Amino acid sequence: MAIIKLPYAYLEDLVGVDQETIIRRLPMIGADIERIEEDHADVEFFPARPDLFSAEGVARAMRGFLGIETGLSHYAVRPSGIAFSIDPALAAIRPCLGSAVIRNITFNEDSIESLMSLQEALHWAVGRGRGKVAIGVHDLDRVTPPFHYIASRRDRRFIPLDFEVPLSLDEILEDHPKGRAYAPLVQDFEYFPLIVDANDEVLSFPPIINGELTRVTEETRTILLDTTGTDRKAVALAVNIICTALAETGASIESVTIDGTEVPDLSPVVRQISAEACSRLLGVNLRAEDVAGFLEKMRFGAESDGGDGVRVEVPCYRADIMHDWDLFEDVAIAYGYENFSPALPATFTLGSEHPLQAIGGAVRAIFVGMGFIEMMPFTLTSERVMYSKMQREASGAALEVLHPISEEQTIIRSEILPLLMEMLEVNRRRELPQRLFAAGDAVVDTVTCQRAAAVSIHPGADFSEAYACMDLLCRELSLDYAVAESRDPAFTEGRRGDVLVGGKIVGTFGEIHPAVLNAFDLTHPVAALEMDLRAVPGYPSQPGTPSPGGW
Numbered sequence: 001m002a003i004i005k006l007p008y009a010y011l012e013d014l015v016g017v018d019q020e021t022i023i024r025r026l027p028m029i030g031a032d033i034e035r036i037e038e039d040h041a042d043v044e045f046f047p048a049r050p051d052l053f054s055a056e057g058v059a060r061a062m063r064g065f066l067g068i069e070t071g072l073s074h075y076a077v078r079p080s081g082i083a084f085s086i087d088p089a090l091a092a093i094r095p096c097l098g099s100a101v102i103r104n105i106t107f108n109e110d111s112i113e114s115l116m117s118l119q120e121a122l123h124w125a126v127g128r129g130r131g132k133v134a135i136g137v138h139d140l141d142r143v144t145p146p147f148h149y150i151a152s153r154r155d156r157r158f159i160p161l162d163f164e165v166p167l168s169l170d171e172i173l174e175d176h177p178k179g180r181a182y183a184p185l186v187q188d189f190e191y192f193p194l195i196v197d198a199n200d201e202v203l204s205f206p207p208i209i210n211g212e213l214t215r216v217t218e219e220t221r222t223i224l225l226d227t228t229g230t231d232r233k234a235v236a237l238a239v240n241i242i243c244t245a246l247a248e249t250g251a252s253i254e255s256v257t258i259d260g261t262e263v264p265d266l267s268p269v270v271r272q273i274s275a276e277a278c279s280r281l282l283g284v285n286l287r288a289e290d291v292a293g294f295l296e297k298m299r300f301g302a303e304s305d306g307g308d309g310v311r312v313e314v315p316c317y318r319a320d321i322m323h324d325w326d327l328f329e330d331v332a333i334a335y336g337y338e339n340f341s342p343a344l345p346a347t348f349t350l351g352s353e354h355p356l357q358a359i360g361g362a363v364r365a366i367f368v369g370m371g372f373i374e375m376m377p378f379t380l381t382s383e384r385v386m387y388s389k390m391q392r393e394a395s396g397a398a399l400e401v402l403h404p405i406s407e408e409q410t411i412i413r414s415e416i417l418p419l420l421m422e423m424l425e426v427n428r429r430r431e432l433p434q435r436l437f438a439a440g441d442a443v444v445d446t447v448t449c450q451r452a453a454a455v456s457i458h459p460g461a462d463f464s465e466a467y468a469c470m471d472l473l474c475r476e477l478s479l480d481y482a483v484a485e486s487r488d489p490a491f492t493e494g495r496r497g498d499v500l501v502g503g504k505i506v507g508t509f510g511e512i513h514p515a516v517l518n519a520f521d522l523t524h525p526v527a528a529l530e531m532d533l534r535a536v537p538g539y540p541s542q543p544g545t546p547s548p549g550g551w
Contacts (some may be wrong), residue, residue, distance in 0.1 A: 002047065002121045006055050007040045010110040014059030014248065016068055026058075029065050029333055050237070051317040053121035055114045056245040064299040065334070072301030072313050075247050075266040080254035082145040082224075089151035093186070094193045094206065097149050098227040098239040100264050101140060101254040102246050107218045111249060115216075118245060122238050126319075127207075131185055133229035133238050134207030136195070138214035140224040143197040149228070151191035158202035159212040169194075169205060178209045184429070195226055239264045240316040268301060268313035271327070276308050278328045284335065294334035295327065355540050356450060359477075359533055360439050363452045366476045367437040370469055372454055375436050377419035380409040386418050389519035391489040399443045412443045416453040417490070417530040421512070424457055425520040432524065433458030439533070450539075453530035455512075457522065463495040463511050466527040470499060470509040473529070477536050481506075490516055491528075499531065507531035 008019040015022060023041060027033060031052070032044040045052045052058050063069040080101040107115075119135050127133035157166040160176050167175060169192045173183040185207055186192055195204040202211045206228040216223065225242060229235045243253045243264055255262045275288040286294075288304035295302035301313030314321045321327060332340075364374060380401065385408075387394045398411040413419060416438050423436060437454035452473075456465055467483075474481045479501055486496040488508045496510030509529035517526060533539060 002050075002053050002125055003034055003042050003044045004053055004055075004058070004121065005040050005113070005117060006043055006058060007110045007113075009039070010114070011055050011059060014056060015062050015066070017062075017066060021066070022062060025066060026062065028337065029061055031058075047125045048320040050122055050125045050319070051241050051244075051315075053125065053241075054118035054245045055110070056248040057118075057241070057317075060244075060248050060299060064297050067297065070296040071299070072268060072296075072315060073244070073248075073299060075244055075253055075316075077253050077255050077264065077266055079262065080256055082147070082254075082256050084147045084149060084256055084258045086259055087148070087150040089191060090149065090193060093151060093189050093191065094228050094230060096229045096232045096235045097258055098225075098235040098263055099147075099256040099258060100225045100239055100243050101256060102223040102225060102243060103221070103252045103254060105221055105223060105246065105251045106249070107216075107220060109218070112216065112218060115242075115246070118242065122241060126234050126238050126241075127229065130182055130207040132231050133227060133234045135238055135242065136204040136206060136210050136226040136228075137216050137242075138203050138210065138224045138226070139216055139220045140214075140222040141220075142214050143201055143203060143224070144199050146198055147203070147224070147226075148196050149226075150194050150196060152194035154190075154192055156192075156194065156202070158205070160205070160209045161212050161215060163212060172205060172208060176209060182208050193228060195228075236264065237317070237319045240266060244315070244317050264316075266316045268315055269321075271312045271314060271321070271324070272305075273310050273312055273324045273327055274308050275304075275310055277324065278331055281325065281328050282332050282335070282340075284340070286331070286335075291331055294331045297334040298330040300327070300330070355538050359536050359539060360450065362477065363439045363473070363533065364437075366473055367439075367452075367454055370435075370472065372435045372437040372456075375420070375423060375438050376440070377413070377416065377423060377438055378409075379413055379441065380411070381413050381419060381422075382408050382410045385422055386411060386413065386415065389516065390418050390421070391513060391516055391519075397444045399446055414442050414444050415530060416440070416442060416451050417455070417528055420453055420455045420528070421516070421520050421522075421526070424455060424522055424526065428520075428522055433461075450533040451530060452533055454528065456527045457524050459524055461511070461525040461527040463492075463497075463527070466509040466511065466529050467497065469527075470497075470507065470529045470531070473531065474499065474507075479535060479537075486510065489513065501535040504535075506535035 011022060012019055034042040034044050082101060084099055086097055122135060123130050154170045155168050157168050159166050160172050172179040173187055193206050196202055201213060203214050204210045204226055227235045227238045247253055275286055275291045278291050279286045288308055288310050291310050292302035292304050295312055303311055305311055312327060383394060398414045400411050404410045420436055420438060435456045439452040441448050442451045482500045484498045484500055486498040486508050488496055490513055491510035492513050498505045499507035512526040512528050
């Protein structure tokens with residue numbers, strides 16, 4: 001969740017009403033006021049609404065909600081005549097670029113702080129810690145177009161923000177606080193992304209740090225916005241949110257030509273919804289004209305088609321509108337949650353803990369008690385991670401994705417241990433020891449089951465550690481088990497074992513094979529284990545349905 005600082009004086013100027021009215025009504029648009037200070041309030045918003053991560057975005061929403069200014073905000077975009085080129089060598093590094101020129105800006109302390117806070121909040125909510133999207137803002141008057149987004153040598157030098165002497169790109173990753181924080185995003189590439197102007201002056205080293213040359217101050221009147229990343233849609237969203245936020249203060253937006261394409265596109269997306277469907281979901285009788293009016297309060301463009309339909313123009317900054325029900329939710333907000341009549345459900349039921357949750361809770365408690373940290377790996381993975389890097393033969397039991405969006409998401413996991421190994425690879429430069437576990441669903445031959453796995457990496461990790469952890473897990477889960485020598489190629493021969501319950505293999509443990517360690521680029525031994533939780537007493541025979549004797 002993002003917590004945004006809203007200065008009262010700045011917000012009152014943008015909205016046009018007093019702070020008491022704003023604070024009283026603000027929670028009704030989906031905000032949680034964390035604290036109220038003498039000169040500002042700290043307010044929490046959901047990650048799905050990054051357009052509210054600035055005082056300007058909140059002011060736009062509040063003007064509509066309070067009926068001061070309703071309907072769609074129209075943002076004119078004029079061509080700037082400025083061009084950007086993208087080096088083809090960035091295709092495998094950080095290929096996506098968005099940009100805009102923002103003129104006629106009048107900054108003060110509050111507005112600069114709002115812009116910087118919006119930038120960092122977008123790095124978190126949209127950019128996934130700058131990995132997916134990174135944003136740079138520059139004083140355009142200090143540099144010369146056209147601009148170039150290039151793949152640079154690592155020994156290139158410039159003065160990074162908050163420094164007084166030039167550093168090489170490698171030195172920035174080692175010596176600059178932002179460099180140390182975000183080095184894992186780029187340090188494995190042969191070349192680094194860099195933005196330079198016509199005179200080869202450095203504007204930015206994305207996603208790490210801007211140059212001191214283009215620092216934005218209260219005297220800045222024109223901004224060049226650069227947004228780089230790995231996801232074109234997310235990059236465009238970040239540009240749209242920043243441009244429209246600054247436009248709310250009176251700034252003008254100009255487009256930039258990137259390899260022949262004009263950006264940004266601030267036009268709305270048109271949808272058609274049914275007033276009857278909205279009424280049925282919300283439980284109130286609304287005409288199409290009513291629905292359109294409520295949506296205009298939420299800053300959509302909306303008009304009735306004369307019947308049941310409503311034509312809706314969705315603003316370019318509302319990335320959370322993916323279904324008609326998302327619009328119906330905004331209708332409910334504008335209608336006012338306080339205006340809904342509370343009612344008890346027509347049926348009465350009693351809930352109880354599902355046995356799978358009980359088993360999962362017990363497993364988590366056991367691992368936490370042994371000093372492991374839980375993680376939640378992705379459900380989708382690839383044959384390369386699941387089998388090739390683990391030295392295992394593909395069993396054919398994995399459920400394949402019919403239309404995968406990438407080579408890394410082609411199957412649904414049938415085991416969990418390979419994904420923990422992958423996480424160790426991601427964190428291979430972090431301090432040791434690392435002890436991780438995960439418990440959850442896996443799919444084998446189209447059947448969903450629950451598994452648990454754990455890994456421990458440090459110089460002393462060995463078979464004894466894996467055996468001790470597996471023994472404790474089995475005993476705490478009341479398993480009547482036996483141990484036999486394993487043939488699992490993911491583990492080192494002579495240092496691996498199988499867990500048998502009723503003569504059937506239900507788990508494996510031991511030291512990970514050196515070849516597997518190399519495949520995951522690990523340099524320390526790993527003790528690991530994995531268990532099929534269907535062997536645990538009390539596991540239901542048909543997951544998701546009550547057992548014959550009840551729960």
